Amino acid sequence: MSEIKNNGQLKENRIIEGYIKLETGLHIGGNKDSLEIGGVDAVVIKDLKTGKPIIPGSSLKGKMRSSLEYLLGLCDRDKKNPDVLHIHASIEPCNDKNCPICVIFGSSKNELSFKTRLIVRDSIALEEESIYTEIKMENALTRVNLSATPRKFERVPAGTTFPLELVYSIYDQNNDRKLFSKVFEALTCIEHSYLGGQGSRGYGKVKFYITKITAYDNAYYKNEGKERVIFENEKGVSPSEVRKKLYS
Numbered sequence: 001m002s003e004i005k006n007n008g009q010l011k012e013n014r015i016i017e018g019y020i021k022l023e024t025g026l027h028i029g030g031n032k033d034s035l036e037i038g039g040v041d042a043v044v045i046k047d048l049k050t051g052k053p054i055i056p057g058s059s060l061k062g063k064m065r066s067s068l069e070y071l072l073g074l075c076d077r078d079k080k081n082p083d084v085l086h087i088h089a090s091i092e093p094c095n096d097k098n099c100p101i102c103v104i105f106g107s108s109k110n111e112l113s114f115k116t117r118l119i120v121r122d123s124i125a126l127e128e129e130s131i132y133t134e135i136k137m138e139n140a141l142t143r144v145n146l147s148a149t150p151r152k153f154e155r156v157p158a159g160t161t162f163p164l165e166l167v168y169s170i171y172d173q174n175n176d177r178k179l180f181s182k183v184f185e186a187l188t189c190i191e192h193s194y195l196g197g198q199g200s201r202g203y204g205k206v207k208f209y210i211t212k213i214t215a216y217d218n219a220y221y222k223n224e225g226k227e228r229v230i231f232e233n234e235k236g237v238s239p240s241e242v243r244k245k246l247y248s
C-alpha cells in the first residue's frame with residue numbers, strides 16, 4: 001500500500017500531564033489594577049475568579065521556545081547590530097519545512113504556513129490556602145552614585161505547585177514524531193534556567209514532574225479506536241527521564 005500524502009490530516013494528539021513545582025519564588029507580572037495590596041511595584045498575574053496565581057500558557061510556551069532556540073542555535077542575528085539576537089524567523093521567514101522551532105511553535109511569517117504543534121494550557125496554582133503570594137524587597141542600584149531604589153516584588157512562594165498540561169499534535173508521521181523529543185529538551189532547559197522575571201536574582205527555579213502521556217489517534221475521534229497510554233508514573237518524573245525512557 002502506498003503512503004497517502006498528508007494534506008493536513010491530524011494523525012494523533014498527545015496529551016502530556018503532570019505538575020510544575022516552584023523551587024524558588026516566581027514572578028510573572030500581572031496587571032497592577034487588579035491588586036488590592038498597597039505599595040507593591042510589581043504584582044503577579046492571578047486568576048480573577050479565585051485570586052490564585054497563574055502561569056499563563058503563553059509564558060511557559062515562550063520560554064520553551066526561546067530555550068530551544070538557544071539550544072539549537074536558531075536565534076536570528078540583527079543585520080545592523082550582530083550582537084543583538086532576535087526571536088527565530090522574526091526578521092526573515094524560515095523556509096525549512098522541517099525546522100524544529102517553526103514546526104513545534106508555529107510561525108506566521110512563512111510561506112509554508114507552519115501550524116503550531118504545541119498547545120500549552122494556562123495553569124492555576126493548586127494550593128488551597130488563602131495566602132498565595134509573598135512580597136519581596138529588591139534593591140535596584142543606580143550605577144553612577146550607587147543609591148538604592150527599593151522596589152517591592154510580589155512572588156508566588158517556593159513550594160507552590162501548578163498543574164501542567166501540554167498538547168502535542170502530529171500531522172507528519174515522521175518529522176512530528178521525531179520532534180516530540182524537543183518538548184522534553186525545552187522543559188529540561190527551563191529547569192536549568194528559570195521561568196518568569198528576575199531569574200538572575202534567583203527567582204523562578206522550577207521543576208517539572210511528568211505523570212502521564214496519552215495518545216489519541218485519528219481513529220479515536222471517530223469512535224473507532226481507544227486512547228493509548230505512552231507513559232505513566234504516579235509520582236511524576238523529570239522531563240529528561242521521560243525523554244530517556246521514550247527514546248532509548
Ligand SMILES: [Zn+2]
Binds near residue numbers: 099102103
Ligand atoms: Zn524556522
